[in-house]
Amino acid sequence: MAWYEMAMTALYHCPACGANLPADRPIWRCSCGSHLNLVPGSGLARGEIAAREASLWRYRSALALGHKPRVSLGEGWTPLVERKWAGVPVRFKLESQMPTGSFKDRGSAVMLNHLIEVGVGAIHEDSSGNAGSSIATYAAAAGLPCRIYVPATAPRGKVVQIAAAGAEVRAIPGTRQAVTEAALAAVGESFYASHNWQPFFIEGTKTLAYELWEQLGFSVPDNILVPTGYGSNILGLERGFDELERRGEITRRPRLFAVQAANCAAFAASWAAGAEGYVPFTSASPPPTASPR
Ligand SMILES: [Zn+2]
Secondary structure, eight states: OOHHHHHHOOEEEOTTTOOEEESOSOOSSOTTSOOOEEOOOOOOOGGGOOTTOOSGGGGGGGSOOSSOOSOOOOOOOOOEEEEEETTEEEEEEOTTSSTTSSTHHHHHHHHHHHHHHTTOOSEEEEOSSHHHHHHHHHHHHHTOOEEEEEETTSOHHHHHHHHHTTOEEEEEOSOHHHHHHHHHHTTTTSEEOOTTTOTHHHHHHTHHHHHHHHHTTSOOOSEEEEEOSSSHHHHHHHHHHHHHHHTTSOSSOOEEEEEOOTTSOHHHHHHHHTOSSOOOOSOSSOOOSSOOO
């Protein structure tokens, strides 16, 4: 690798042992077992936006990738529409208008492009739905073999979507945690392209912050309510607004509110308990998060 390519290699930082690792090979966690973060990026100035790109790749110069994207399905640049809700003007960011129907495509597109860049082969992932169909679709577009572990109780529509993308589907009985453990057990067989572990997923979701900033005329809203499961969307917003602030493009950040379904509210439980880590909050077979219509 030439020196100028080395200079562009992004760095991971381990918050547990302090290691700094070049992002030049497919890894998803530190050798000490902790998750990794990408070191903060330099962001971009508004004049560096590739304005002809009607996708998240208009912010390519802010992404920690060495090459042009090799796989894109037109993800990002979703509509921001204003409506009244209970008499109050609210803007809705229509992230369902993505290639596979969820915000996960931001993370999948950037993560897969990084992994291809550093020579990944077959991949696998665990998901109860949207992330699985997103990763499966981008893997298909990239020509990578892909296996998705899903809960046996996953919504049938999502499982069909994953299978239709050409991925192998493995249904795992038991809790969501059992599905993750099955995926961890497969680490020797293929690369664990986990949207909850691999830091380039957050590098992709951060483009939501850039898009809101640009679509609002290079300003930021006061408050953003973010539906939150594991947190990859809200972490991306934090990363994106942090970069824009350090770059001097914004002088204040929006307040970010994580919103969780009442029957699956892990962060809310930790927050209410004043705990730093996970607090048990539900039974092995939790009630549904939405009532069937
Ligand atoms: Zn470490």
